[in-house]
Amino acid sequence: MxxxxxxxxxxxxxxxxxxxxxxxxxxxxxxxxxxxxxxxxxxxxxxxxxxxxxxxxxxVKPSWGIRTITCNDGKDHLVHKTTVLDKPFANLIHFNVAEREEKPRKVLVVAPMSGHYATLLRSTVISLIPDAEVYVTDWKNARDIPVSCGKFDIEDYTLYLVDFMRHLGPDTNVIAVCQPAPLTLAATAYLAELDPKAQPRTLTLIGGPIDPDATPTEVTDFGNRVTMGQLEETMVQRVGFKYPGVGRLVYPGLLQLGSFMAMNxxxxxxxxxxxxxxxxxxxxxxxxxxxxxxxxxLAVMDMPAEFYLSTVERIFKNGEIAKNTFVVDGHKVDIGRITDVAVKTVEGANDDISAPGQCVAALDLCTGLPDSKKASHLEPGAGHYGIFAGKSWRNNIRPLVLDFIDQNAATPRKAANAA
Known part of the structure; x- marks a missing residue:
């Protein structure tokens, strides 16, 4: 109490x-x-x-507010947000453009579960809809999820991504923004080993902490300064009677917002x-x-306590992704098993959250991937927000990502994966 x-x-x-x-x-x-x-x-x-x-x-959860989109035919088309998969902690949603032929590019945008709703990527999604069939992981507010739905840690998060990728199929192009980058990389490696027919076509990692120790920031320093006991004692609270998730242990959105505001x-x-x-x-x-x-x-959501604590401990403190020692549901994930998925990393030169060097570390972990399927981009003058939602994204990064997708669209799968 x-x-x-x-x-x-x-x-x-x-x-x-x-x-x-x-x-x-x-x-x-x-x-x-x-x-x-x-x-x-x-x-x-x-x-x-x-x-x-x-x-x-x-x-209040913000509305996506995407009602119409101007397509290449010069006309405004209605956009319908539909739920493709409904799971306890997240929905897989699709922005379906009315009266438009299905686009050959299928894009899954993996939104962060880091205090804000997936609508934080609204401008990113809007910029992609005219040129692709866009799907988004819409994470739910933990305060609204009954305790009967069980726990949700980074292993559960990774398995959710595995389910989403399986559902969408092997012609999917995944774009992971910030926090989910290491877990999306792990989910891809998981599929590459256990279900290669379901692995995506391409994987783009934007500003994510694959190796937080590569270039330390204030965020990584904080993770190293405090103990897990201190975090659990000071950051974790139990949802009150006002919400359906009463009794669930969470890292409250209001507490997270205080941390966000304090940084600037x-x-x-x-x-x-x-x-x-x-x-x-x-x-x-x-x-x-x-x-x-x-x-x-200012629109913040509660994060499941076990997800927050396991992220700090296993991604930042122990560096399990960076050391390629991550385990999901009892299975050790080997990132080196990715041999058929083109991987691109995007970083901002002025990113003070996931500094340059943290995300590009993913390419070194993909030891089984030929250099022809690896790419990286460092955006000059861009901060963390700019590389996925600002002018740098719209003018420079988005065209590069779409070109990367197109370059690998016709790449044949290996015979072993096609069998």
Missing amino acids: RYMATYDLMETFRNTNQWAGATAKAMASYPAFSAIPNPAITWMAAWGEVAERSYKRMA LERHAKAFSDEIMKVARGEATDHDAHNRFYDEY
């Missing part, structure tokens, strides 16, 4: 601040106050509007103070740059 109480305390704090913002906005908006020439009243209404919106977003506290503080002043001056809009970014950034 101690952990449940702290979980509910955080939710109470969020709810109270949302109420305080709504109250300040309502009070300062009374018509009678218009007769008082005091800028403090206008500022209070602006603060209330920004505060209410911000704290409200923390408890001064920049976030300035962004919110600037937005309050813009609202006070009547210059802000519902969909301005601030709201577009923070509506997504």
